Amino acid sequence: MKASPIRIALIATTLAFATVGTANATGCLKGAVVGGVAGHYAGHHAVVGAVGGCVVGRHLAKQRAQERAEQQAQQQTAQRQQTQPH
Template sequence: MKRTLVGAAVALAALTAAGGAEAKGCIKGAIVGGIAGHYAGHHGLVGAAAGCAIGRHRANARARQMDQQQMGSSAQPVSAR
């Protein structure tokens, strides 16, 4: 129990220290990874860290894809009448 509380405190401190843009995707990934890590051999902290990294990667990839779609749609030429 004590180990879980310390882990939660460390995770909370890390999340509050991260900026808003850096935390995008991290919180959801950390929660899912922490739960999965806990049930896969009591490695909740390792799972939370990995989940955070994966969540951030996916959020950044999604943001890049949205930027490319917006640039692609705004770069189309306007047809002449």
């Protein structure tokens, strides 16, 4: 019996959540959807695209979070310098 692409995508998503966890799922779902659609149209490789999209989406989300944290640290430093007496 040939596995349907939907069944394979559901299994891959379940495995991704089981290994990644909900705390690290940021960016994974959006990336998996985009990658799955792109993989489907690029030769019926939706599962490979979904897994790759999840990895890339997670990486980009981590980068954005790190940039936000750096910006907040810079803003806090600037505020402290403005409030300190010279």
